[in-house]
Amino acid sequence: xxxxxxxxxxxxxxxxxxxxxxxxxxxxxxxxxxxxxxxxxxxxxxxxxxxxxxxxxxxxxxxxxxxxxxxxxxxxxxxxxxxxxxxxxxxxxxxxxxxxxxxxxxxxxxxxxxxxxxxxxxxxxxxxxxxxxxxxxxxxxxxxxxxxxxxxxxxxxxxxxxxxxxxxxxxxxxxxxxxxxxxxxxxxxxxxxxxxxxxxxxxxxxxxxxxxxxxxxxxxxxxxxxxxxxxxxxxxxxxxxxxxxxxxxxxxxxxxxxxxxxxxxxxxxxxxxxxxxxxxxxxxxxxxxxxxxxxxxxxxxxxxxxxxxxxxxxxxxxxxxxxxxxxxxxxxxxxxxx
Numbered sequence: 001x002x003x004x005x006x007x008x009x010x011x012x013x014x015x016x017x018x019x020x021x022x023x024x025x026x027x028x029x030x031x032x033x034x035x036x037x038x039x040x041x042x043x044x045x046x047x048x049x050x051x052x053x054x055x056x057x058x059x060x061x062x063x064x065x066x067x068x069x070x071x072x073x074x075x076x077x078x079x080x081x082x083x084x085x086x087x088x089x090x091x092x093x094x095x096x097x098x099x100x101x102x103x104x105x106x107x108x109x110x111x112x113x114x115x116x117x118x119x120x121x122x123x124x125x126x127x128x129x130x131x132x133x134x135x136x137x138x139x140x141x142x143x144x145x146x147x148x149x150x151x152x153x154x155x156x157x158x159x160x161x162x163x164x165x166x167x168x169x170x171x172x173x174x175x176x177x178x179x180x181x182x183x184x185x186x187x188x189x190x191x192x193x194x195x196x197x198x199x200x201x202x203x204x205x206x207x208x209x210x211x212x213x214x215x216x217x218x219x220x221x222x223x224x225x226x227x228x229x230x231x232x233x234x235x236x237x238x239x240x241x242x243x244x245x246x247x248x249x250x251x252x253x254x255x256x257x258x259x260x261x262x263x264x265x266x267x268x269x270x271x272x273x274x275x276x277x278x279x280x281x282x283x284x285x286x287x288x289x290x291x292x293x294x295x296x297x298x299x300x301x302x303x304x305x306x307x308x309x310x311x312x313x314x315x316x317x318x319x320x321x322x323x324x325x326x327x328x329x330x331x332x333x334x335x336x337x338x
Contacts, residue, residue, distance in 0.1 A: 032073045033293050036093030036101040036119075038108045040238030042080045056279040057102065060286025072293075079108070081214050081242030083184055086111035094119060100292045102285060105238050106132050106149070106187050113145050120298040122288040123147035124281045126159070126236045126261065127187020129303055138303040146288060146298040148281045150305040157194030159309070160235070163259045163274045164195060166311070167231055168202050169329055170272065170318065171257040174230035178256075179208040180220060180247065181235035188235060195233075206233075214243055221250050229256065236261035236275060244268060257321055263312040266337060271317045276306030310334045 037057075044050050050058070058068070066072045075096055077089035090111040093101055100120045103109035109123035113134065121144055123134060129149045135141035138150070167177065179195065181188050192208065199206045207227050209220035224232075232251050234240055240247065244265040251258040252269055260266065261275040284304065292298055311329075314337040318325050330336060 032069065032071055033099040034096065035072055035074050035289060036096065036098035037074050037076045038086065038090055038093060038101060038103045038112055039076065039078045040081065040083070040086070040105045040108050041078060041242060043076060043078045052279055053104065053282045056282040057286055060283035061289065063283075064286060064290045066286075066290070079238070081239050083107050083182075083213070083239060087114065090115035100289050102289065103147075104282070105185075106134065107185055107238065109134050109145065109147070113143075117144060119144065120292045121145045121147075122285050122292070122298070123149065124278070124285050125149035125187070126276060126278075127185065128157075128190060131190050132187040135303055138305070140299070141301065141303055142299045144298050146301040146303055148284055148288075148304045148306070150303070157191045159261075159275060160191045160195050161198040163261075163272075164198050164202065164204075164233055166272055166274055166329065167233060167257060167259045168204065170323055170325055171231050174257065175203065176205050176207060176227070176229045177231045177233050178224045178227065178229040179206050179233045179235070180211050180217075180240055181208060182212055182237040182239050183210050184212045185237050188237065191235065211237075211239060214239060217243055217246060224250075225254065232256045232258040234258065234260045234265070241265075244270070252317075255321060257318075257323060263310060263335065266312045266314045266317075269314065269317055271314055271321070271323075273310070273312045275310065277308040277310045280308045281306060313337065 075093060075098060077093055079085045079089060086108055094116045098119060101112050103112045103121060103123045106125035106127045109121060109125060112121045124147055129135050130137060134145055181192060196206060207229055209223060211217050211220055234247055241262050244262060245268050248265055248268045248270045257271045260270050260273040263273045266273045288301060291301060311333045312335045313325055313333045315325060316338060
C-alpha cells in the first residue's frame with residue numbers, strides 16, 4: 001500500500017470498529033404501546049368470540065394500522081355488570097402504566113378519571129359527559145379525558161324521551177309505565193328528569209324502580225308485579241344491559257310492551273330498542289387512541305357526538321302482545337325482526 005494511504009486506511013478501520021456495535025441497536029423494534037380496556041360487561045368465554053363492541057374497537061385500531069402484539073397490546077379488565085368493582089379495576093390498569101385507557105361507559109370513565117390524572121382516558125358514554133363530570137366542555141374537555149358521547153343533542157335525555165314516545169306509539173292505550181334505571185350512573189339523574197317531563201306531555205304515569213346492582217333486580221320485579229303497569233321502559237345502563245335476558249323474560253311473562261337501549265334485548269324477544277349505534281362509537285374511539293399515541297393531548301381533543309342511531313322493532317313480539325306497529329314507525333326502523 002502506498003505510504004500516503006496507510007494512515008487513511010487506519011482511520012477507516014477505526015471508524016468501522018466504532019460503528020459496528022451500533023448496528024444491532026438500530027435494528028431493535030420499539031415495544032408495543034399498552035392500552036388499558038376498562039369494560040363494564042363480561043369477558044368472552046375462553047373459546048368464544050369477543051363481544052360486538054370489543055370487536056368494533058379492535059377493528060378501528062386495525063383500520064388505523066395497529067396490529068395487536070406488534071404495535072399495541074390490550075390489557076382487559078371487566079366489571080361484569082358490577083359497577084362497584086370499577087375503581088379497583090381502574091387502579092389495576094394504572095399500576096400497569098398503560099399508555100392510554102379506554103372506558104366503555106360513563107361509570108367506567110369516572111372510575112378511570114378518579115384513578116389517574118395523567119394517563120389519557122378515552123370514553124364512550126350514552127349520557128352527558130359534561131353534566132356527568134367527565135369533561136369541562138365538549139369543545140375543550142380539559143384534563144386527561146376525552147371521547148364520544150352525549151346521546152344526541154349533548155344529552156342522553158333526548159334519546160330517553162324518544163324511547164318513551166316510541167313505546168307510546170306502539171301501545172297508545174297504555175297510561176302506566178314502569179321504569180328500570182340505575183341512579184348510580186350520574187347521567188341518569190338528568191335522564192329521569194327529562195323522562196318525567198316527557199311523560200307529562202304524553203299523558204302517562206311513570207313507576208320508577210332503581211337497580212344500582214344486579215342483585216336488586218329481583219326486588220324491582222317483585223314490586224312491578226304488584227303495580228297496575230301496562231308497559232316497561234328500560235334505561236341505558238351496563239347493569240341493566242348485562243341482565244337484558246332476565247328483563248325480557250319478565251316482560252314476556254307479564255305481557256308488557258317493552259323498550260330498551262340495546263338491540264340484543266329485542267333479539268332476545270323484547271319489543272323495541274332505540275339508541276346511538278354503540279359499535280360505531282367504539283370503532284371511532286380507536287381514532288382518539290391513535291391521536292393520543294401520536295402525541296395529542298386528550299384535553300385538546302373535542303368530544304364527538306353520536307351520528308348514527310338505530311331503531312329495532314320485533315314484529316313477532318308485537319303480534320304476540322296483540323299490538324299493531326304503525327306503518328309510520330316501521331318505515332323509521334333500521335331493523336325489523338319478523
